[in-house]
Amino acid sequence: MSQKKKFLLRIDPKLYEALEGWAADEFRSVNTHIEFLLREAVRKAGRLPLHTRVKKEGEEEME
Incomplete structure (x- = not known):
């Protein structure tokens, strides 16, 4: 898991x-x-890089 x-x-x-x-x-x-x-604001503004998959709440992180 990556550090925040x-x-x-x-x-x-x-x-x-x-x-x-x-x-x-x-x-x-x-x-x-x-x-x-x-x-959510970054996603709605289209500023989230396409290759970045943001884990949704309650979802397991996949590597």
Whole structure:
């Protein structure tokens, strides 16, 4: 399994609270939910490289 890139994210407290509630509604951690939202935005914008297969939630990673 590949390592995930770590980075610091500064975010407005009100936005964080909204994300925290949304993540809880989806049974995700805030970190996982932010990654999910970013992945969806990148996919919808057509910015995800074609050779990159993004694992869907609950799916086993295939090598």
